[in-house]
Amino acid sequence: MTETLTGAQITIRLLERQGIRTVAGIPGGAILPIYDALGQSTAIHHVLARHEQGAGFMAQGMARATGQPAVCLASSGPGATNLLTAIADAKLDSIPLVAITGQVPKAMIGTDAFQEVDTYGLSIPITKHNFLVSSAEELLSVIPRAFEIAASGRPGPVLVDIPKDVQTQAIEIGEWPEPGCALRAPAADSALIEEATAMINAAERPILYLGGGVVHSGAAESALELAQKAGLPTVMTLMALGTMPVDHPLSLGMLGMHGARYTNLALDECDLLIAVGARFDDRATGKVAAFCPQAKIIHIDIDPAELDKIKTAHIGITADVQEALSQMLPAVSANERKIWGERITALKAEFPFEMPDAENPRSHFGLIRTVAACLDNEATITTDVGQHQMWVSQAYPLRRPRQWLTSGGLGTMGFGVPAAIGAALAEPQRTVVCFTGDGSILMNIQELVTAAEENVNIKIVLIDNATLGLVHQQQTLFYGERLFASQFKSSPDFIKIAQGFGIAAIDLDLTPNPCAALMEAIARPGPCLIHASIDAEQKVYPMVPPGAANRDMIGA
Amino acid sequence: MNAITKNEQNALARAVLEIDVNNHPGVMSHVVGLFSRRAYNVEGILCLPVGDGSQSRIWLMLIEDQRLPQMMKQVEKLEDVIALRRHTADHAVFQDLESFFRP
Numbered sequence: 058m059t060e061t062l063t064g065a066q067i068t069i070r071l072l073e074r075q076g077i078r079t080v081a082g083i084p085g086g087a088i089l090p091i092y093d094a095l096g097q098s099t100a101i102h103h104v105l106a107r108h109e110q111g112a113g114f115m116a117q118g119m120a121r122a123t124g125q126p127a128v129c130l131a132s133s134g135p136g137a138t139n140l141l142t143a144i145a146d147a148k149l150d151s152i153p154l155v156a157i158t159g160q161v162p163k164a165m166i167g168t169d170a171f172q173e174v175d176t177y178g179l180s181i182p183i184t185k186h187n188f189l190v191s192s193a194e195e196l197l198s199v200i201p202r203a204f205e206i207a208a209s210g211r212p213g214p215v216l217v218d219i220p221k222d223v224q225t226q227a228i229e230i231g232e233w234p235e236p237g238c239a240l241r242a243p244a245a246d247s248a249l250i251e252e253a254t255a256m257i258n259a260a261e262r263p264i265l266y267l268g269g270g271v272v273h274s275g276a277a278e279s280a281l282e283l284a285q286k287a288g289l290p291t292v293m294t295l296m297a298l299g300t301m302p303v304d305h306p307l308s309l310g311m312l313g314m315h316g317a318r319y320t321n322l323a324l325d326e327c328d329l330l331i332a333v334g335a336r337f338d339d340r341a342t343g344k345v346a347a348f349c350p351q352a353k354i355i356h357i358d359i360d361p362a363e364l365d366k367i368k369t370a371h372i373g374i375t376a377d378v379q380e381a382l383s384q385m386l387p388a389v390s391a392n393e394r395k396i397w398g399e400r401i402t403a404l405k406a407e408f409p410f411e412m413p414d415a416e417n418p419r420s421h422f423g424l425i426r427t428v429a430a431c432l433d434n435e436a437t438i439t440t441d442v443g444q445h446q447m448w449v450s451q452a453y454p455l456r457r458p459r460q461w462l463t464s465g466g467l468g469t470m471g472f473g474v475p476a477a478i479g480a481a482l483a484e485p486q487r488t489v490v491c492f493t494g495d496g497s498i499l500m501n502i503q504e505l506v507t508a509a510e511e512n513v514n515i516k517i518v519l520i521d522n523a524t525l526g527l528v529h530q531q532q533t534l535f536y537g538e539r540l541f542a543s544q545f546k547s548s549p550d551f552i553k554i555a556q557g558f559g560i561a562a563i564d565l566d567l568t569p570n571p572c573a574a575l576m577e578a579i580a581r582p583g584p585c586l587i588h589a590s591i592d593a594e595q596k597v598y599p600m601v602p603p604g605a606a607n608r609d610m611i612g613a
Numbered sequence: 614m615n616a617i618t619k620n621e622q623n624a625l626a627r628a629v630l631e632i633d634v635n636n637h638p639g640v641m642s643h644v645v646g647l648f649s650r651r652a653y654n655v656e657g658i659l660c661l662p663v664g665d666g667s668q669s670r671i672w673l674m675l676i677e678d679q680r681l682p683q684m685m686k687q688v689e690k691l692e693d694v695i696a697l698r699r700h701t702a703d704h705a706v707f708q709d710l711e712s713f714f715r716p
Contacts, residue, residue: 181642189638189639361686361690362686
């Protein structure tokens, strides 16, 4: 039996068939046919963001929390350009996203029509792939393909630009295409796996280096097993935090610019680095020539272009890391590596990570630890970007993959609140905590009203130092203390702002017992903003100065 | 980078890439965009449809530098790229074109 449907109806039906149940977006002229069809859908809940970037980050929050592609919608012109930052962010962190934008009718493309912009051209360098759809028939292949591309191999964002006349074009549909799913990656080369395993067995001072690919591939358990069996001290990138519980005896925590001294010094001494789903980002490696100078390198990544990009690997393996690790596990010999383990213990004792004032809930570390004490591992943590993000990455006891949602590669201020809303929409059973700063929160503050409207269970912990903290820190340390444009001369009343947007708010500065107030605010369902002032002179330490080797850390 | 003289350019090693792609508007932007955003100049471009026109073949002439292997991997990652082959600079494809490029 055939039915006659418009391009807009086909698009919505294909999203339903993909299993999409929540989308975030903002309507506008060029996407109204799709919104008209979406309004008729009983399967899909539409979340009305207040800025398209917010919609993009809500979709990211859903995708990061679940690992499944998520969808955001925007109209043409400014709607599409407002989405771009969220799409670029998804590209750098390899997040599966399908962005659907309206476009002016085909006949008007290239005429500088009202709200016309070259969305296709603008999105080429920040998407994994993009489409400009030229007919309603094409939607039947493009939409499933968009999901397939977003989810396959190294995940990433896909943009589908749909002209308005394609949305209104009616065609007869006889048969629906299969939903697009992740394709299996080609199998790992077993000879290389064997060689890599032999190299691990022969190493005296190996370190396992886990990146975000371990999260995407669902390989955290295998990575943990490998580390335990082969006695591998393990470092994680910012994106991989949570893949090995931070308090695991083999965990060395986060490496790089704001890693602990013992972590970076251990890397300096290792004779074998096993990089799994990591891309040797400059914040992780510091000066590349001085990164793990004594080490041979095994590099496993699903994206062949990552191998030998920054560091030449002795063994480079293109594979899904979960598959590669499970192949390696039986062949790797059990080894306690007592001598190396003792050396690591000594490094930890000699160069410990300091958390000054962690007992005081009015200090930055104390606040983070107190919030953690109110929660269990089921909670999801999002952050914005800045000092607070680095302190949380250092101090929060992350123990679960996909517990930690942060903007790593692009480092986008404004990520935290909408990503938290998305995570809470995708997994309403969890408490979602967003750590943010007074600089970051203002970049997507409008989404507080979306949080109120959706009544999501998010707790926004606003760490307020009335500065752009990382800028302030760099100006203090590297620009002769010439503070410029990094201190806010006026700050809004965040409590009133939150209340004005319709969400509960508490000010820890004014409560006599901050621990009890935090506990109560976190336990109460629904959105809440928790404001806490901290000292603007606090720095993120230790720190590798930009361009320096990781061993040359300053502070603490 | 582009200010080097013709003689200097000839002294540099060149490479020719042969790229089979899906033929649709935008595919050329995808390919050359990879080069332009890395400030890697493309010295020569040739492109024509192949067979029934559903595919095209793009020929690129490049000055070889240490970024070329990474560039080739990035090109191969594009969804619309079906195959990539590398040739040496003496490949015939660009050789008979000089008469069209006299100043």
